[in-house]
Amino acid sequence: MMLVIRFIFLFYFFLLEIGQSDVVLIATVNGYPLHLKELQYEMSNQRTRVYAYFAAKCDLGETALDWTKRYHGEVPLEVLKKRALEQAVAIKVQQIEMKKHGIDVAINYEQFVRKYEEATLKRKEAIKNGDIVFGPPIYTAQNYFNYVFSNQLNALKVTLMDKKQMEDNSYQEWLNKKLSMAKVMVVTNKW
Amino acid sequence: MKTNLKFAALSAVFLAVACQKNQPQPVEGRNDNLGKGGGKTTMMVGTTYYVDNVGGNDSNAGTSTGSAWKNISKVNSFVFSPGDQILFKRGGAWTRTLRPQGEGISGSPIVIDAYGTGAKPIINGGGARDEGPDGLINTSDDILDGGATILLKNQSYWSINNIEVTNISSTQGNRQGIKIVVEDVPGSSTDEIVQGITIKGVTVRDVFGQYSFDTGKDTGGISLFFYRAPGSASSALVDARFQDIRIEECEVRDMNRGGIFSGCSDNLSADTHFDPNDYPISNLVIRRNIVDNCTGDGIVVRFAKAPLIESNLATNNHSGNESLVQHGVAIWCRSTKDAVFQFNEVYGTQAVSSDGMAFDADLRAVDTKFQYNYSHDNLGGFMLLIRSSENTTVRYNISQRDGRSNAVNRIFHFSKYPTSFSLPGDAQIYNNSVYVYDNTATTSTESVALSNFADNRTKFSNNIFYNQAGGIVKRPEDSSIWEYNHFYNYTNVPSSPTGIYGEGTGVNTNTTGNPLLSNAGSGGNLTGIGTKNQDGSSSLGTQVDGYKITSYASPAYQKGRLISNNGAKDFYGLTVSSSARPNKGAHNGCLGCN
Numbered sequence: 001m002m003l004v005i006r007f008i009f010l011f012y013f014f015l016l017e018i019g020q021s022d023v024v025l026i027a028t029v030n031g032y033p034l035h036l037k038e039l040q041y042e043m044s045n046q047r048t049r050v051y052a053y054f055a056a057k058c059d060l061g062e063t064a065l066d067w068t069k070r071y072h073g074e075v076p077l078e079v080l081k082k083r084a085l086e087q088a089v090a091i092k093v094q095q096i097e098m099k100k101h102g103i104d105v106a107i108n109y110e111q112f113v114r115k116y117e118e119a120t121l122k123r124k125e126a127i128k129n130g131d132i133v134f135g136p137p138i139y140t141a142q143n144y145f146n147y148v149f150s151n152q153l154n155a156l157k158v159t160l161m162d163k164k165q166m167e168d169n170s171y172q173e174w175l176n177k178k179l180s181m182a183k184v185m186v187v188t189n190k191w
Numbered sequence: 192m193k194t195n196l197k198f199a200a201l202s203a204v205f206l207a208v209a210c211q212k213n214q215p216q217p218v219e220g221r222n223d224n225l226g227k228g229g230g231k232t233t234m235m236v237g238t239t240y241y242v243d244n245v246g247g248n249d250s251n252a253g254t255s256t257g258s259a260w261k262n263i264s265k266v267n268s269f270v271f272s273p274g275d276q277i278l279f280k281r282g283g284a285w286t287r288t289l290r291p292q293g294e295g296i297s298g299s300p301i302v303i304d305a306y307g308t309g310a311k312p313i314i315n316g317g318g319a320r321d322e323g324p325d326g327l328i329n330t331s332d333d334i335l336d337g338g339a340t341i342l343l344k345n346q347s348y349w350s351i352n353n354i355e356v357t358n359i360s361s362t363q364g365n366r367q368g369i370k371i372v373v374e375d376v377p378g379s380s381t382d383e384i385v386q387g388i389t390i391k392g393v394t395v396r397d398v399f400g401q402y403s404f405d406t407g408k409d410t411g412g413i414s415l416f417f418y419r420a421p422g423s424a425s426s427a428l429v430d431a432r433f434q435d436i437r438i439e440e441c442e443v444r445d446m447n448r449g450g451i452f453s454g455c456s457d458n459l460s461a462d463t464h465f466d467p468n469d470y471p472i473s474n475l476v477i478r479r480n481i482v483d484n485c486t487g488d489g490i491v492v493r494f495a496k497a498p499l500i501e502s503n504l505a506t507n508n509h510s511g512n513e514s515l516v517q518h519g520v521a522i523w524c525r526s527t528k529d530a531v532f533q534f535n536e537v538y539g540t541q542a543v544s545s546d547g548m549a550f551d552a553d554l555r556a557v558d559t560k561f562q563y564n565y566s567h568d569n570l571g572g573f574m575l576l577i578r579s580s581e582n583t584t585v586r587y588n589i590s591q592r593d594g595r596s597n598a599v600n601r602i603f604h605f606s607k608y609p610t611s612f613s614l615p616g617d618a619q620i621y622n623n624s625v626y627v628y629d630n631t632a633t634t635s636t637e638s639v640a641l642s643n644f645a646d647n648r649t650k651f652s653n654n655i656f657y658n659q660a661g662g663i664v665k666r667p668e669d670s671s672i673w674e675y676n677h678f679y680n681y682t683n684v685p686s687s688p689t690g691i692y693g694e695g696t697g698v699n700t701n702t703t704g705n706p707l708l709s710n711a712g713s714g715g716n717l718t719g720i721g722t723k724n725q726d727g728s729s730s731l732g733t734q735v736d737g738y739k740i741t742s743y744a745s746p747a748y749q750k751g752r753l754i755s756n757n758g759a760k761d762f763y764g765l766t767v768s769s770s771a772r773p774n775k776g777a778h779n780g781c782l783g784c785n
Binding site: 044047048049051052053055056060061062064065131133134135136137143146147150151154158 | 244245261262263264283284285286287310313315317318355357359361394396397440442479480481483502503504506507534535536538539565567568592595628764
């Protein structure tokens with residue numbers, strides 16, 4: 001009996017751990033949650049760019065960049081997090097607009113993960129069966145997100161043009177307006 | 192299980208001892224030129240060298256994680272041997288061009304890869320650029336970096352895997368991410384050959400080359416490069432070759448200007464320095480890469496015989512300011528023979544007024560096949576054929592919502608430029624399904640299926656053109672032949688020659704009416720689903736199944752014309768008979784047959 005209780009406790013803490021690593025709430029955008037993992041995707045997208053920015057600014061050469069050290073008034077990790085947050089907010093604002101316009105979008109991170117896992121399973125099955133697949137054999141979650149998001153973005157642009165809410169090539173202008181109106185509530189800076 | 196573990200442990204010990212015994216002794220400055228000429232495959236066990244930018248030290252031996260080297264300059268000073276591995280620590284980052292020395296041999300390449308856990312190691316070219324415009328790697332800076340983050344010059348049998356590459360600058364310049372160079376040797380009676388190069392799982396981001404098509408089309412992500420030998424006559428033909436090149440499963444993002452391409456230095460002209468009947472790149476495969484957001488082109492293949500470009504994802508390219516980047520197409524070829532482009536998904540190619548198509552058979556592209564591709568939402572259209580392209584086959588593709596740009600409005604485009612070349616000839620465009628979608632009511636009646644100059648050797652057969660909002664087929668100055676196509680929602684339909692199935696003189700074999708497709712225009716993304724089943728059964732799922740014919744009553748069902756050498760499979764992997772009349776469109780399913 002004790003063993004069973006102990007197992008249940010261990011399992012509970014295991015689930016808690018999973019939850020902590022995957023769905024930590026960092027901010028809300030127009031009331032929708034922004035999770036740590038979503039920011040980590042953007043950090044990954046921005047990492048090289050931020051490194052190169054400091055390499056040029058500080059003439060690093062082959063000297064290692066200390067991500068937590070201050071260089072000419074800026075800390076690389078803070079710059080990375082700031083850029084990642086800006087990007088993640090922009091994505092969330094667009095996802096919210098997609099949803100408003102009836103586009104099928106996994107606006108919450110948990111929904112996205114479910115869809116990604118389903119898609120990966122199907123893809124693995126197809127490869128196992130010897131089917132030809134388009135694109136890379138297996139997408140990372142981040143690449144899958146990029147792929148799905150850019151398709152949804154195309155759908156959004158078509159919809160906006162159909163509804164005469166946007167002209168050809170004026171998407172950025174339209175987006176900037178939406179971003180300027182976005183309400184971002186930061187829940188924690190500890191990430 | 193225990194026995195297996197014990198066996199594995201013993202094997203590991205044995206292998207470790209064996210590896211130590213067989214390790215070539217690293218001798219700095221040695222260059223034994225192994226691999227020249229290729230041919231014989233020899234397996235050699237090399238030495239593994241580790242590079243750690245935080246914990247390493249260049250006075251270390253470099254042969255274990257605890258005694259790693261620190262800097263790329265150390266790596267560059269060393270001559271590697273066949274079978275050697277150079278492993279960069281994950282999470283690490285370096286700013287300096289990686290230009291390692293040495294060559295592998297067939298079966299024992301020299302490998303660049305990552306070790307440890309975490310993010311891919313970053314190698315930043317720090318804005319390295321070819322100091323041209325003389326087109327030579329000759330200035331002191333050029334010799335160090337050649338304008339690239341990773342440079343291999345006249346070195347065969349290398350594998351580059353699992354690293355992240357960038358080459359950012361605030362100003363334009365002749366820059367590449369990974370650049371594989373072959374430079375012919377003056378006075379040599381044999382061709383210089385670079386062979387056995389594999390680039391796999393590499394991410395290339397933010398290479399800032401040049402915007403202009405004329406000066407910048409060979410700047411960007413991953414490149415194969417022909418260079419003129421110093422001292423060679425300015426009119427001499429290029430005397431160098433690439434063989435057995437694989438670029439697979441890489442991510443190439445945010446490039447100015449190109450993604451993956453083969454090109455040549457500024458002082459070489461594709462039309463005067465390359466033998467038009469010779470193709471100096473052979474056995475080139477570009478497969479399963481993601482190429483996203485290049486200001487100019489996505490994938491460009493030039494000077495190649497029978498290159499295979501398949502299962503790539505080319506998205507949101509030609510994204511730069513068009514007044515700067517001018518022309519740009521997602522995937523194209525020039526000066527090639529027998530190129531095959533298949534199973535690629537291409538979308539989001541931008542266009543304001545110039546190009547912006549998914550695919551292009553460009554100048555002197557001969558016997559090219561574009562098949563089984565899914566093209567959608569490319570503003571400039573689906574397909575471009577340039578003058579002097581010959582015998583292009585475009586078949587079993589799906590084009591959805593391409594050519595939507597108000598200014599462009601086309602699906603197929605046959606360019607009338609440059610006028611010094613002959614018109615595109617002998618193009619066979621058959622069994623494609625094209626869904627035309629217009630973005631505003633005001634332009635819907637002007638939507639076109641194709642435009643400009645297709646000559647009388649160009650034949651459109653068995654295609655379905657499905658116009659969502661209604662439109663016209665626009666064929667200015669065109670004499671192409673149209674037969675057995677199907678048009679839905681068009682106000683004009685091309686007439687056809689006399690049919691071959693007893694239709695009678697004057698009867699148009701191009702048909703109209705609802706083709707009764709499952710759900711045209713419903714195609715979404717293809718991720719996560721099997722697409723083609725080689726044994727003939729479809730496992731495509733629902734994403735682009737909207738182009739399947741659903742009824743015997745469809746005017747497209749078994750109403751196409753027989754085409755010889757038809758490829759035997761449709762878009763969905765279903766058999767296309769060599770004797771029975773096929774369907775029109777990309778789906779050749781036989782209703783009730785299964």
